[in-house]
Amino acid sequence: MKLSLRAGEKVYVNGAVLRVDRKVSIEFMNDVSFLLETHVIQADQTTTPLRQLYFAAQIMLINPAIKEEANRTFKRMLASLLATFDNQQMLKELKLIDEMMCKGRVFDSLKSIRLLYTLEAQILSGTTEPIISSQAEQALRPEASA
Incomplete structure (x- = not known):
């Protein structure tokens, strides 16, 4: 699963809150529970x-x-x-x-x-x-x- 995030955007991953400081793509290589900030x-x-x-x-x-x-x-x-x-x-x-x-x-x-x-x-x-x-x-x- 690959996600693209904008600068300042948050993603909730397995209970952790991550905020990126620049545009970035993240690829999850295993099974993970996540929620995009826009859906919270x-x-x-x-x-x-x-x-x-x-x-x-x-x-x-x-x-x-x-x-x-x-x-x-x-x-x-x-x-x-x-x-x-x-x-x-x-x-x-x-x-x-x-x-x-x-x-x-x-x-x-x-x-x-x-x-x-x-x-x-x-x-x-x-x-x-x-x-x-x-x-x-x-x-x-x-x-x-x-």
């Missing part, structure tokens, strides 16, 4: 149920020391969302995210949660829901998108 949300940005779920999942990557506690919080929040939403597309996507998390695919789960923000906003505002392609399903079953 702060506690004050957790203004919707999905953003709160995202925050719990991101903690697993940013702070491995409390990964189990964050995972329990994530599971409680996900169960609550599954019991609250009645939108079938949202429920389907949340179940696929749960499956990814059970397989230890936290990064893929974060990507899928971010893709649901628009649908969540439409549901919370009461507007008509569009049918979105299942990014979570494609992440679980890459052959489905071929």
